[in-house]
Amino acid sequence: MGFEWIPLKNYKRHYICLKCQKGFKRASEEDRKHSKSKDLSNLMNEYYASGSQQDIVKFINASYQKMKVVCPNCRNFMLQVHYDFEVPSQRDNKSWKRLNRTMSSKTILNYEIYIQWHRLEIQKVVANSVEFKNLKQNLVKLEKMSTD
């Protein structure tokens, strides 16, 4: 409903453009090529495999920037939404105004999924090991970002 299909591909993400008042499903060649490295747990594994010297928040932000998608109509950045997000009809100005207020002010980066990943990983490692402390430290950092 309300989504316009951008053809080509099979791996889709859902976006909305607040300016055009439209929803888009998108998956690009780019996405497919990098779909592995963009997968959450792969991204986190990549981070920890690299020795995790980099700040986790910066790392996630940098990866997120690379995933940003522009609207095919107006070239503005779109907001990624959950796949079952109900996109209002294009003429429903009231709903779009509300979305504008609630979504554009908020960071679109969802730290919650990274927090969840860390909570699960922590359970897998030996308590108080180096990995544990690393994970714990980053978890605290991410939780702070998410409550700000």
Ligand SMILES: [Zn+2]
């Ligand atoms: Zn647009």
